[in-house]
Amino acid sequence: MRQSQLFTKTIKETPKDEVSRNAQLLLRAGFIFKEMAGVYSFLPLGLRVMKRIENIIRDEMNVVGGVEMKTSIMQNKEVWEKSNRWDDKIVDNWFKTKLKNGMEVGLSFTNEETYSNILKQYVSSYKDLPVYPYDFKNIFRNEARSKSGIMRGREFFWKALYSFSKDEKEHIVFYEKMIIAYKKIFDRVGIGSSTYLTYALGGTFSKFSHEFQTVCEAGEDIIYIQKDDYGKGLNVKLGHAAINKDIYTDDFKKDLGLKGNFEEKKAVEVGNIFTLGTKFSEPFDLKYKDAKGEDKMVFMGSYGIGLGRLMGTIVELNSDKDGIIWPAEVAPFLVHLISLKKNEQANKIYEEIKKAGVDVLYDDRENVSAGEKFAEADLIGCPYRLVLSEKTLAKGSVEVKKRSEKEAKMVKISELVNWLISKQ
Amino acid sequence: MRQSQLFTKTIKETPKDEVSRNAQLLLRAGFIFKEMAGVYSFLPLGLRVMKRIENIIRDEMNVVGGVEMKTSIMQNKEVWEKSNRWDDKIVDNWFKTKLKNGMEVGLSFTNEETYSNILKQYVSSYKDLPVYPYDFKNIFRNEARSKSGIMRGREFFWKALYSFSKDEKEHIVFYEKMIIAYKKIFDRVGIGSSTYLTYALGGTFSKFSHEFQTVCEAGEDIIYIQKDDYGKGLNVKLGHAAINKDIYTDDFKKDLGLKGNFEEKKAVEVGNIFTLGTKFSEPFDLKYKDAKGEDKMVFMGSYGIGLGRLMGTIVELNSDKDGIIWPAEVAPFLVHLISLKKNEQANKIYEEIKKAGVDVLYDDRENVSAGEKFAEADLIGCPYRLVLSEKTLAKGSVEVKKRSEKEAKMVKISELVNWLISKQ
Numbered sequence: 133m134r135q136s137q138l139f140t141k142t143i144k145e146t147p148k149d150e151v152s153r154n155a156q157l158l159l160r161a162g163f164i165f166k167e168m169a170g171v172y173s174f175l176p177l178g179l180r181v182m183k184r185i186e187n188i189i190r191d192e193m194n195v196v197g198g199v200e201m202k203t204s205i206m207q208n209k210e211v212w213e214k215s216n217r218w219d220d221k222i223v224d225n226w227f228k229t230k231l232k233n234g235m236e237v238g239l240s241f242t243n244e245e246t247y248s249n250i251l252k253q254y255v256s257s258y259k260d261l262p263v264y265p266y267d268f269k270n271i272f273r274n275e276a277r278s279k280s281g282i283m284r285g286r287e288f289f290w291k292a293l294y295s296f297s298k299d300e301k302e303h304i305v306f307y308e309k310m311i312i313a314y315k316k317i318f319d320r321v322g323i324g325s326s327t328y329l330t331y332a333l334g335g336t337f338s339k340f341s342h343e344f345q346t347v348c349e350a351g352e353d354i355i356y357i358q359k360d361d362y363g364k365g366l367n368v369k370l371g372h373a374a375i376n377k378d379i380y381t382d383d384f385k386k387d388l389g390l391k392g393n394f395e396e397k398k399a400v401e402v403g404n405i406f407t408l409g410t411k412f413s414e415p416f417d418l419k420y421k422d423a424k425g426e427d428k429m430v431f432m433g434s435y436g437i438g439l440g441r442l443m444g445t446i447v448e449l450n451s452d453k454d455g456i457i458w459p460a461e462v463a464p465f466l467v468h469l470i471s472l473k474k475n476e477q478a479n480k481i482y483e484e485i486k487k488a489g490v491d492v493l494y495d496d497r498e499n500v501s502a503g504e505k506f507a508e509a510d511l512i513g514c515p516y517r518l519v520l521s522e523k524t525l526a527k528g529s530v531e532v533k534k535r536s537e538k539e540a541k542m543v544k545i546s547e548l549v550n551w552l553i554s555k556q
Numbered sequence: 557m558r559q560s561q562l563f564t565k566t567i568k569e570t571p572k573d574e575v576s577r578n579a580q581l582l583l584r585a586g587f588i589f590k591e592m593a594g595v596y597s598f599l600p601l602g603l604r605v606m607k608r609i610e611n612i613i614r615d616e617m618n619v620v621g622g623v624e625m626k627t628s629i630m631q632n633k634e635v636w637e638k639s640n641r642w643d644d645k646i647v648d649n650w651f652k653t654k655l656k657n658g659m660e661v662g663l664s665f666t667n668e669e670t671y672s673n674i675l676k677q678y679v680s681s682y683k684d685l686p687v688y689p690y691d692f693k694n695i696f697r698n699e700a701r702s703k704s705g706i707m708r709g710r711e712f713f714w715k716a717l718y719s720f721s722k723d724e725k726e727h728i729v730f731y732e733k734m735i736i737a738y739k740k741i742f743d744r745v746g747i748g749s750s751t752y753l754t755y756a757l758g759g760t761f762s763k764f765s766h767e768f769q770t771v772c773e774a775g776e777d778i779i780y781i782q783k784d785d786y787g788k789g790l791n792v793k794l795g796h797a798a799i800n801k802d803i804y805t806d807d808f809k810k811d812l813g814l815k816g817n818f819e820e821k822k823a824v825e826v827g828n829i830f831t832l833g834t835k836f837s838e839p840f841d842l843k844y845k846d847a848k849g850e851d852k853m854v855f856m857g858s859y860g861i862g863l864g865r866l867m868g869t870i871v872e873l874n875s876d877k878d879g880i881i882w883p884a885e886v887a888p889f890l891v892h893l894i895s896l897k898k899n900e901q902a903n904k905i906y907e908e909i910k911k912a913g914v915d916v917l918y919d920d921r922e923n924v925s926a927g928e929k930f931a932e933a934d935l936i937g938c939p940y941r942l943v944l945s946e947k948t949l950a951k952g953s954v955e956v957k958k959r960s961e962k963e964a965k966m967v968k969i970s971e972l973v974n975w976l977i978s979k980q
Contacts, residue, residue: 135625135682137623139623139678139679139684141678162678165674167628167630167632167635168630168659170763171628171630172628173625173626173628173670174625174627175625175674176623176625176689178626182626197561199561199562199563199600201597201598201599201600202598202602203591203598204596204597204598204711205694205711207589208592211591226800229651229652229653230651231698231710232698232700235592239653246591248599250597250599251563251960252562252587253589255563259921260563263561263563265563265600268630272629272630274797286630286655287630409725412936415804477793496685511618
């Protein structure tokens with residue numbers, strides 16, 4: 133894309149009302165626009181990152197047999213009354229509104245009831261199970277405060293998958309597949325090495341649930357990582373060695389068979405997986421006839437990832453004083469091509485890179501200084517910066533600098549496209 | 557996709573509370589799920605159609621230089637007060653809700669203010685213009701009644717593009733490009749030959765606006781088509797010959813220089829394009845410095861398409877007594893492969909078709925009769941039905957029937973994949 137087509141501009145000053153680093157950088161670089169506290173619009177650069185994250189998650193959900201749908205945001209009171217989660221005294225972060233006829237409706241704050249209600253219409257036999265529907269949608273939570281930028285929004289974009297299995301045994305097989313799918317997702321978006329699978333508090337049907345927690349100073353959670361057994365990296369074995377603060381007690385540790393020294397770290401919950409059992413299938417009478425013709429309750433699980441939070445976490449982990457440093461797999465563009473002179477050559481190289489299928493942002497603006505262009509490129513944070521100037525052209529080359537490195541090098545124009553393809 | 561992975565089933569009975577044919581068919585075939593009047597969830601088959609429509613629209617928006625973003629659903633009162641459209645007395649179909657601190661917020665019912673407010677931050681010079689941002693998002697309108705299925709929802713999925721030009725002259729060039737882009741969209745989704753560009757009532761800055769109206773019995777609008785000059789098909793010339801009812805008067809006809817006989821038809825508004833002029837740039841003080849350094853107001857236009865309405869219209873126009881007949885470009889799958897016998901051969905053919913990149917729904921269910929499978933395939937409405945039975949296998953062939961035709965024919969298994977690729 134030509135930068136002249138992109139209407140956003142970078143901003144030098146840090147926005148006064150933003151305390152979180154992710155929002156400061158994303159606002160200054162023109163990825164997001166603040167509508168109000170906890171509510172952001174995604175500008176073209178921001179949407180490109182979100183779509184890349186979304187596609188990675190979709191890939192991995194499809195690998196485990198997920199089937200995508202799109203549930204409504206408006207929610208029917210009658211549906212949520214079945215599970216006793218309509219009342220504001222029980223769920224205190226609903227956003228609600230009213231139809232003309234006075235009927236109250238809610239805005240989705242989660243999806244368990246929505247899914248159970250839909251599945252009730254279709255599931256009747258053991259032949260209908262298991263199924264793994266999921267969707268990407270906007271979720272609304274009426275948070276009292278919202279100061280973490282896009283890491284805890286009042287409106288946010290979310291992937292939720294629910295598993296509907298015949299029994300606990302079938303459920304566990306899928307649950308473990310999802311652990312591996314989540315590990316792949318966090319690896320692919322570039323935060324795998326800082327992300328731990330932790331034990332967290334369970335619910336009615338399981339003593340423990342699991343979260344994926346990314347170690348990060350901006351995190352609102354505290355986790356304890358067993359130092360002795362294992363270092364960095366995601367542990368997908370069943371013998372986990374990271375624990376959320378809420379269950380970091382001697383009793384729980386004993387239950388988990390964990391000993392030794394633990395290190396306290398601030399962390400962000402980037403994903404959670406939860407065994408729901410029959411908590412929702414019971415109120416929705418979501419049952420099936422087994423092979424013998426007997427009625428059984430469907431056994432459920434839930435698996436969520438907030439995409440805005442994930443994007444915010446990636447920024448928190450990948451920046452320096454000059455701006456963002458996007459991991460290649462989620463970068464808005466792989467390449468930021470900067471022309472320091474109006475010339476045919478730059479246009480030609482831009483077209484060639486585009487034609488090769490490499491995502492490129494082309495700074496084709498005139499009357500903007502080299503220093504300003506470089507500062508903007510650093511703030512936006514594409515993985516590779518290419519500079520074309522009279523000096524580089526004299527050598528038949530382009531100057532290439534990786535955003536995460538200090539040193540630049542020259543690449544022959546004739547070899548550029550193949551070199552870029554190898555970096556995708 | 558294997559039908560066993562798809563959790564939805566077809567329903568024989570017509571839902572009692574649905575009067576519109578589009579919703580009846582889409583509910584019965586498992587494309588949508590009714591959450592409440594005017595609010596539907598899109599099940600896997602329905603989402604596949606929506607995504608195909610979305611991709612066609614995105615293609616054409618990118619061709620004219622559009623740049624995609626994603627604005628928030630929650631809207632800030634202060635922003636809408638600037639243009640005097642916050643008050644329920646002025647806009648009577650807002651959905652509103654409240655933050656914990658009592659602050660009112662609205663749910664997007666349109667996007668003019670949202671866009672003007674964002675662009676205000678970035679536009680300052682003539683060099684920043686023109687720009688054409690757009691997004692796909694859920695829109696909420698508190699309709700008193702909602703009986704047209706997915707053709708008039710309280711919550712619906714929408715594409716809106718806004719053009720920001722330096723002046724009226726630049727605006728008109730783009731406006732005419734959009735007419736052609738819209739024509740391409742309606743042609744590509746299969747309703748071009750029933751869709752007319754009509755004159756409709758304008759606003760402050762233009763005597764007329766334009767709508768794209770599709771002739772359809774279920775339509776809520778009335779249009780008048782000039783019979784003498786022209787037959788079916790979309791007229792993108794500036795001498796239009798179709799008029800909305802609201803301006804079908806002698807005065808307006810005289811203004812438009814239209815004479816002769818007009819035919820009255822029911823129609824659905826599937827798209828609209830509107831010259832906004834400075835109606836919104838003025839309250840938002842959205843101005844720029846021209847080349848001489850003088851302040852000028854940005855000149856705006858708006859261009860909307862409701863994707864649910866478009867999908868509903870396609871169904872209204874493309875069905876028979878047995879079900880839906882999807883145009884190939886928006887079909888959930890090009891091919892519905894039905895195996896009437898459990899066999900390795902069907903699995904093999906399914907894998908080959910998938911590998912060739914052809915979208916195929918594979919009815920791999922056992923213990924379901926041929927009659928039932930055929931009825932379901934007709935209801936779902938994929939363009940091609942392939943049947944594999946002992947009889948066809950004996951001839952090394954597959955029976956192929958086009959959904960829109962009565963007669964089936966045999967295609968050799970060895971030639972099947974190439975034959976299907978030619979039909980994509």
